[in-house]
Amino acid sequence: MLKGSCLCGGVRYEIDGEITRIGLCHCSMCRKASGTAFAANAPVSQEHFHIVAGExxxxxxxxxxxxxxxxxxxxxxPIYSRSNAYPHLVRIRVGALDSPVGIKPDYHYLLSEKADWDTTDDALPRFGDPEPSAD
Ligand SMILES: [Zn+2]
Ligand SMILES: [Zn+2]
Incomplete structure (x- = not known):
């Protein structure tokens, strides 16, 4: 089980099982919502995601x-997002996890919208447009 919480500790959640994939999104919306160069997002089945405090x-x-x-x-x-395209998933913001995650990011996406000060230069796969199927 993985545990996560917000900065003030008021919202806490648990995930049954493990995270299997992390995508780094450089789109302008994720930049604004996170205040930094990209957001680290991981899809989790809705049924495995539980808000345990601060709903x-x-x-x-x-x-x-x-x-x-x-x-x-x-x-x-930021805690998670939900897309109408994948109603059975939440996409958690990995930075709010308190538990060790155990995996490294898998890829970058929406680098087409990256900030000009973004220093991303690693060898992870890159996608210019929305990430591959979130399933
Ligand atoms: Zn909070
Ligand atoms: Zn994004």
Whole structure:
């Protein structure tokens, strides 16, 4: 089981099982929502994701018609997003995990929107457009 929490500790969650994939998204929306060069996102089955504290603190913002981004209304930490295209998944923000994750990122995506100060120069696979199927 993996555990995660927001910056203020008000929102806490647990994931049954492991994370199997991490994608680093450089799109302008993830940059703004995270305040940095990219967001580290991991798909998790909805049925394995449990908010165990602070559900009342969670708020969502629809960054597009198809995507809701959930964050702590007290401290602003991004927690997860949900896309209409993958209603059975949440895409957690890996930086909020408290548990060791045990894997490294798999790829970058939406580098077509990366910031000009982004220093990404590793050898991970790169995708210019939306990530490969999130399943
Ligand atoms: Zn918080
Ligand atoms: Zn993004």
């Amino acid at each position: 009342d603190l969670l708020r969502s913002y629809a960054s597009s018609e198809a995507k809701q981004r959930w964050f702590c209304s007290n401290c602003g930490s």
